[in-house]
Amino acid sequence: xxxxxxxxxxxxxxxxxxxxxxxxxxxxxxxxxxxxxxxxxxxxxxxxxxxxxxxxxxxxxxxxxxxxxxxxxxxxxxxxxxxxxxxxxxxxxxxxxxxxxxxxxxxxxxxxxxxxxxxxxxxxxxxxxxxxxxxxxxxxxxxxxxxxxxxxxxxxxxxxxxxxxxxxxxxxxxxxxxxxxxxxxxxxxxxxxxxxxxxxxxxxxxxxxxxxxxxxxxxxxxxxxxxxxxxxxxxxxxxxxxxxxxxxxxxxxxxxxxxxxxxxxxxxxxxxxx
Numbered sequence: 342x343x344x345x346x347x348x349x350x351x352x353x354x355x356x357x358x359x360x361x362x363x364x365x366x367x368x369x370x371x372x373x374x375x376x377x378x379x380x381x382x383x384x385x386x387x388x389x390x391x392x393x394x395x396x397x398x399x400x401x402x403x404x405x406x407x408x409x410x411x412x413x414x415x416x417x418x419x420x421x422x423x424x425x426x427x428x429x430x431x432x433x434x435x436x437x438x439x440x441x442x443x444x445x446x447x448x449x450x451x452x453x454x455x456x457x458x459x460x461x462x463x464x465x466x467x468x469x470x471x472x473x474x475x476x477x478x479x480x481x482x483x484x485x486x487x488x489x490x491x492x493x494x495x496x497x498x499x500x501x502x503x504x505x506x507x508x509x510x511x512x513x514x515x516x517x518x519x520x521x522x523x524x525x526x527x528x529x530x531x532x533x534x535x536x537x538x539x540x541x542x543x544x545x546x547x548x549x550x551x552x553x554x555x556x557x558x559x560x561x562x563x564x565x566x567x568x569x570x571x572x573x574x575x576x577x578x579x580x581x582x583x584x585x586x587x588x589x590x591x592x593x594x595x596x597x598x599x600x601x602x603x604x605x606x607x608x609x610x611x612x613x614x615x
Contacts, residue, residue: 353378354392355480358400362481365404366428371397394490404483406442407560409435413447414454414564420447444558444600454568463553463573468607470547471587473509474540475527482516482563488526495540496528504593507531511545511585516563525585548584550607551577558599562588566606574608584609 357374361367374397375385390396395403405427412423424435424447432447439447478488489508496503507529514522525543551574555565566586574581591603 350388351392352479353380354389355484357389358393358480358484358487361401361404362483365401365408365483366426369397369401393487402438403442403560406439407483407563409439409447410443410450410560410564411567413451414568420451423447442558442560444561450564454564454572463551463569463577465610466550466552466607468547468550468587471509471529471545473511473525473527473529473543473545475525475543477541477543478524478526482522482524485510485524485526486559488524492526492528501528504596508590510588510590511543512566512588513585545585545587548582549610549612550587551579551610553606553608555604555606556601558602559594559604562604562606566608569606569608574610577610579610582609582611 357378360374360377361369371386372382374389375382378385378389380388386397393400409423409427412426413420420435421432424432427435429435429438436446439445439450443450445453475492476488478485480487493503496506509527509529511525511527512522513524516522516524525541527543551569553565553569553573555561570581586609587605587607589605589607591605592601594602
């Protein structure tokens with residue numbers, strides 16, 4: 342596929358992802374989403390799966406559960422209401438799907454988020470500047486995994502073993518406000534490796550951060566950051582700084598079970614007494 346054609350296809354599929362993210366619980370069909378992308382329904386699902394790496398049904402399910410996790414993390418919904426809003430006809434079926442998505446039950450998830458909000462395990466660290474190369478994400482937060490799939494594809498094409506790539510992400514702004522939100526999925530290159538022109542450069546200045554080590558599936562990242570901002574930060578007495586939130590991935594899916602994935606989440610704060 343030519344680069345120009347692939348870019349056009351990605352943009353059209355991105356419209357579909359945005360449509361699903363805007364209303365995850367809606368009755369999305371292959372026909373209705375093909376119309377959004379201006380593709381023939383006959384070929385659309387094959388194109389969609391090739392570009393995103395998953396089926397439409399998987400995307401819809403993931404986005405519904407992602408929205409449910411945000412509601413439960415913010416205590417704005419009960420488990421029963423979250424189940425109904427996510428399109429499940431019973432709390433039991435919702436609980437099974439939610440456990441597969443997060444590795445824990447809905448009530449266990451809410452308990453965990455309460456602990457994170459009052460977490461004594463948040464530490465204050467000073468980070469040096471970070472220079473990464475990668476891709477600016479396009480679309481809603483729920484579609485971030487697709488940007489990392491593109492980055493992984495690039496690494497494979499360039500002969501960089503993906504497990505050897507030090508992955509870092511920078512999150513600017515509030516993901517609930519898409520107009521002011523941007524996200525960079527990147528790798529930190531070492532050993533003097535040449536950076537190709539098809540990757541963009543992102544530099545984050547060093548400084549003071551509140552660090553929390555998340556152990557568990559990547560699906561917990563967004564809700565955990567939300568809880569740290571809404572729970573831990575106001576109680577800490579600290580002020581957030583203008584730098585982006587950082588996600589530093591310490592191991593790789595496939596090398597360890599999802600429940601053993603380690604992600605350091607770093608919230609930029611103003612250094613005390615500075």
